Amino acid sequence: MRKKFPLVWLSIIILTASYLASVSLLVGLPDCSYAASAQARCTFCQIIAGQEPATVIYETPEIVVIKKRHAVQGIDCLIIPKKHIVNMKDLKATDPYDTCIMNHIKDCALELSKMITRDGDFSLSSNNGKDANQTVFHMHWHFKAPKSAWKPTVKMTHSPQ
Amino acid sequence: MAHECVFCAIITGAIPATVIDQTHSMLVIKDRAPKAPIHYLIIPKKHLRDCTALIPEDRELAADILFTAQHLAKTIQGAQDFRLLMNNGAKAGQSVFHLHAHFIAGKTLTDF
Numbered sequence: 631m632r633k634k635f636p637l638v639w640l641s642i643i644i645l646t647a648s649y650l651a652s653v654s655l656l657v658g659l660p661d662c663s664y665a666a667s668a669q670a671r672c673t674f675c676q677i678i679a680g681q682e683p684a685t686v687i688y689e690t691p692e693i694v695v696i697k698k699r700h701a702v703q704g705i706d707c708l709i710i711p712k713k714h715i716v717n718m719k720d721l722k723a724t725d726p727y728d729t730c731i732m733n734h735i736k737d738c739a740l741e742l743s744k745m746i747t748r749d750g751d752f753s754l755s756s757n758n759g760k761d762a763n764q765t766v767f768h769m770h771w772h773f774k775a776p777k778s779a780w781k782p783t784v785k786m787t788h789s790p791q
Numbered sequence: 792m793a794h795e796c797v798f799c800a801i802i803t804g805a806i807p808a809t810v811i812d813q814t815h816s817m818l819v820i821k822d823r824a825p826k827a828p829i830h831y832l833i834i835p836k837k838h839l840r841d842c843t844a845l846i847p848e849d850r851e852l853a854a855d856i857l858f859t860a861q862h863l864a865k866t867i868q869g870a871q872d873f874r875l876l877m878n879n880g881a882k883a884g885q886s887v888f889h890l891h892a893h894f895i896a897g898k899t900l901t902d903f
Contacts, residue, residue, distance in 0.1 A: 759872025
């Protein structure tokens with residue numbers, strides 16, 4: 631009886647600890663699972679993960695640049711942060727990635743302007759929210775330059791329209 | 792500050808403008824020729840020609856542009872959904888050669 635007593639208590643302690651650990655995991659899961667499922671449904675996250683095809687023009691550890699599927703006019707590329715940020719409203723001032731993102735976007739845009747344009751002139755625009763015509767809810771910037779600015783020596787899979 | 796720069800003159804108060812908001816690094820004014828019900832210009836107080844003039848040391852300044860836009864979206868009625876646009880170079884439509892971002896909101900946008 632005396633030998634069994636500690637074993638019983640040990641078993642109870644182990645079972646209780648396991649139960650508490652599983653409860654804490656479950657409490658944490660809803661946020662993780664929501665973010666995970668949101669990212670799983672995100673076209674740009676799938677492109678970044680290589681699960682969805684896209685024409686990648688340029689890439690850094692933080693950013694990927696793809697050709698827009700339906701270019702409206704001239705040169706039209708999308709500069710996309712690899713981290714899933716819904717839009718500018720989602721940025722956190724305490725997050726080092728978020729506070730550096732504009733610098734990374736600017737560096738990418740500068741690189742693109744050297745690669746693609748004759749004179750280096752370009753516009754950058756970002757739509758934030760449905761009423762601003764944001765259609766993919768993963769932050770991205772449109773890099774645009776007029777057709778006349780396109781360097782003819784740069785080969786792109788499709789010609790600017 | 793740069794001489795003969797209209798935005799520098801607005802920042803110093805030499806030229807009047809309708810100021811919407813101001814921080815230590817940014818000035819927000821109404822655009823004189825608005826393209827939407829809400830059309831503001833977010834202007835860094837430091838004179839930079841365009842976004843390509845930002846250097847690594849300007850990282851905080853660059854972030855401030857985005858966080859200023861975020862703040863406007865939170866605090867201005869009707870500005871919750873917005874477009875931020877920066878033109879770099881004359882051929883891209885830049886007319887004042889002092890870095891600024893157009894904050895456009897207040898209507899449903901259908902173009903890109």
